[in-house]
Amino acid sequence: MVDTRQLGRQPGSMRTVNRIVTVPQAFSSAMAVVPEGSEIELDLRLEAVMEGVLVTGTVRGQLTAECSRCLDPISDGIEAEFQELYRYPADEDAAPGESEDEDDEDEDYYLEGELLDLEPVVRDAVVLALPLTPLCGPDCPGLCSECGAKLAEAGPDHGHGDDVDPRWEALRKIAEDPGER
Known part of the structure; x- marks a missing residue:
């Protein structure tokens, strides 16, 4: 969770955050994994916009895998970039019919008070960056x-x-x- 109180809700305000966090559950694909309990580094830029907070970031960590050709263990660095808009909670005083389509709301991320939960966004970015067929070397x-x-x-x-x-x-x-x- 990242606190956005210092950012405020003034569009155009920006702040950077650098954090090292522990992976709560393994981020894994079929052949590679960022193990549970390992540390990842987050470089974040939080920007207040009209709709919410735009988060742009880079995540760095270490993956472990087996070579898909010779089955040797591999340990390598991984870096993934992401960008996501966290919307402000819907205004409860809004007139009926003004709210967005419910299907769109399922795909959006929302601030929880002044906090934003980065885990699902970071997980998706890391899992998509994991190699599908890891190799110990290109000529294995x-x-x-x-x-x-x-x-x-x-x-x-x-x-x-x-x-x-x-x-x-x-x-x-x-x-x-x-x-x-």
């Missing part, structure tokens, strides 16, 4: 499909011979001696 050759050995460690001469399926033996003989039939 992965694992051998036959034995599961790491190809980077096995070397260029790694092979399994000419283990031919016996069902294909007749075709192999024809390929070797096309003149005999």
